[in-house]
Amino acid sequence: MIKLNSIEEFNEVLEKEHALFILKHSTTCPISLAAFDEYESFSKERQEFPAYFLTVQESRSLSNYIAEKSGIKHESPQAILFANNEAVWNASHWKINTKSLNDSLEQVN
Template identity: 55%
Template sequence: MKKIESIEEFNKLAEGVDPFFFVKHSLTCPISQAAFTEFEQFANNADVPCYYLAVQEAKPLSNHIAESYHVKHESPQAIFFKNSDVAWHASHWKITKKSLATALEENK
């Protein structure tokens, strides 16, 4: 799992890696922390690359993703990118190891 902090880093990722998961994580929200823990546990055994940003540290990037991919910003938010587009996304309590695994399976 790798932290992405800039629009440039994300654009390189989006152009060169397919598919991948991305999570927007708030450093101050307990719901976000619970979702991030689920994402970490999923990422440790996933056969797909997983990335994240900390919203408080990368607001321009968070906004860029929302605007470029037409996915309303939420935090926490998990997004599965495939073929340079959003194939699936979820937020808050819907981010679980199971939901991430299901999203991957349904969008292979």
């Protein structure tokens, strides 16, 4: 998992990767902590798949930019799968788990 801090970093990885996940994480929410743990487990199982995250409190402008670019209303925690520069899947709160993340990869195969 790689932490993103800026809009520039996000745009770089979006151009570089065919497909990738972004997790919007809140450090003050216990549901977000559970989602982060699931995301981290997924990332360790699927090391070949690019997994990025941002901390909403530290990167509010990046979080807002992703919401605008993807057309997906901001929530946290929130996982978004991008493929070919477009958001193709998303989930929030308790719907972020290793099974849903793995299942979503069918969108990019």
